[in-house]
Amino acid sequence: MIDTLIWLVALPLASALATQLLPRYATAIVISTAIATSINAAALLYAVATHGVMLYQIGGWTAGLGIALRADGLSALLLMMAAIVLLASSIYASAYFNDNPLRRRFWPLWLLLWCSLNALLLSGDLFNLYVTLELLGLSAVALASLGGKTAALQAALRYLLVGLLGSMLFLAGVTLIYAGYGTLDLATLSRVVAAGPIAWSALALMTVGLLLKTALFPLHFWLPPAHGSAPAPVSAVLSALVVKATFYLVMRLWLDIFSEVVTPQAASIPGVLGAAAVLWGSWQALRAERLKLLAAYSTVAQLGYLFLFFPLLQALPAGAARDAAMGGLVILALTHGLAKSGLFLAIGIIQQRSGHDTIRDLDGTAQRLPATTFAIALSGIALIGLPPSGAFLGKWHLLAAAFSAGQWLWVVVIMIGTLLAAAYTFRVLGHAFGQQPYPRHPVTIAAEEWPALILSAFATIGLGLAGAPVWQLLKVSL
């Protein structure tokens, strides 16, 4: 039972090595690994819900001397989201890269990325987190560079340099923590950490490094080109999961381990940056000429909403209101992950079928690709935050928290951001539903169209109607 934790890391890693050794069977290996890891993630979610926090001490050494893996409600939920997105994207990618020589290089890196995501979400050790960040960053860059065009390479190089700078800052913070507190174990650290110059500067260094990787405004400059020029399944995973993983770490540090150290003034900094990200990202998404850039800028904006929660959670006293807001934050992150990956996969189909993703020339898309257009519409609903999507619940609790904390300014930001999101979604749909007198009917490949539809439907309907367990699970925390 408890072995699920290590298998979540070991199985993708073993399969990555296997796909490198046996490229001929790669697709079969990836799909079976994806299914097994999704089952594993579900088993972990169930175990956390029934037994509470899960702990696994690698090598049998106690945490501190050795490294411990830990899973609470938050990490189990994010692991489950990662598994759903990666399973759907793996099926999609097996059709997307069909007969493409890139496939050989794609699968091992894909599984290494999955391994690093799971390792990051489970890690209970600061230095181990740095190693997982490096693995995540490198595999993401290598995948993003698979587009092969000069623009993709330039974007990937910038992504690499930004990622390395972020990791270095994070490592500097880890070093300070180790020098000051003599431990790398997160659970021990959250007990001994105290407000003071060491904790402040370490938290500042780690946070800046992570925000650079999370692409919070104004550190988002690298994201649109990198996410906009990668192959479609890679863009989906980069936008839905990779930035979310570093966001998870920021959350873990600010709301959990360093929660005693963070002051209201400090918590308002991510809030203000988040507000700027919402406005700037939504505005740029509205002005974007290509669908993929629109989706990438929308990621910048959606990440902004998540940071709006920080000052509110800091202001609210522990209790029902704060728990509700916490659940809102997580469900917003989950919805965005599912919806944005669905959107990117759908855009990939349009791009492959019509050879471009210029928004102005989308006329007739609804006639040619009805299922894909439906997927875009569904994910648009989730991005705007209309009911019954999970984002509606998330934004509802965000507004409720802003009212009960008396911080009215955020409400204005949320409203403008929502209006802009509606505008950029309907701009795409308006063009997509434009009629063409003689529509072409290309072949529909179910393996390509279904994953996008299922992911968007899950975000819009599944999380919205069955979101209650999220709040239950979040009560299980370290």
Added chain:
Amino acid sequence: MNATNMLFLDILLVIALLSLAWATLTATDARRSVILFIAFGLVLTLAWARLLAPDVALAEAAIGAGLSGALLLAAVQHHPRRALSSERQNTGKLANEKQNDSNPADLKSSVAIRWTLTLFCIALAFVLIWALLQALSSETSDTLAQSVSANLANSGVSNPVTAVLLNFRAYDTLLELAVLLTAVLGIFALSEQRTGYLPAGPVFNGLVSWLVPALILMAGYLLWVGAHAPGGAFQAGATLAAAGVILRLAGKRNIGLPVSKSYLNIILVIGSGLFLLVGLTMLALGRPFLDYPPAMAGYLILLIETAAMISIAATLILAFLGGRPRNREDRSC
């Protein structure tokens, strides 16, 4: 040596490090900058040795100064020589922008940006030094080092650094080997092997036939000695890779790495693969992942390190080659 002499040496090291770092950053020529960086790495090696961290010193000499230096030199070689200096003329403008007619306003603003950044970095450095001094003066009981030495007897090796890397925190090292694999897959995704390098003349060839066997022997020694003294898979792998770099500079094609994709893949994967296999075997035996039985620990660590050394060396050599080995003869340039 007495304390005063040591203090003198330390001050000399600090001055040398700072001035080499400054010279590296301000050099107008990329090649000169790289060479200064290698010198910086060597002085840093001495500094680590002076701080009684021989493991770090070995790694810095082999990887930081040696192989990184070789990689940077190879990169400069294949990059237009004037790139850095023309960029410098444009002060901060990207190389693909207009080269010559940079207008004075741009020049002024970029100089301002540069100074702002410099001042910001200096301020940041002072804050960090202050925080670090606070951290070092705070009363932290060094419990971690104590528990490492308390458990050293059960780790299978007597060198505490190897015990931490291959036993207590073996999971980190496993993931680091996965990082190396990812890096080499990324290199494959980007490019083919670089061409170049004339076959060496008789004198260099004579040197090669002495150096390469010596380096291979040294790699084996470093691997073996890692169990009880500074050394280990990373240093040994880097030394082995140095032998590869020398062979490559002597114009040897593919430096003995297999051209066949499947053999090459085995060499690249064996480090992390065997490590993972050992970990999972422990799971099958009913022990936690990577929990070696104390009686077997020494042998298992040696096995893992040998495989890791092979993968590390192959990864570093492939990074220097810039891609997969090829069948064709090198074009001489």
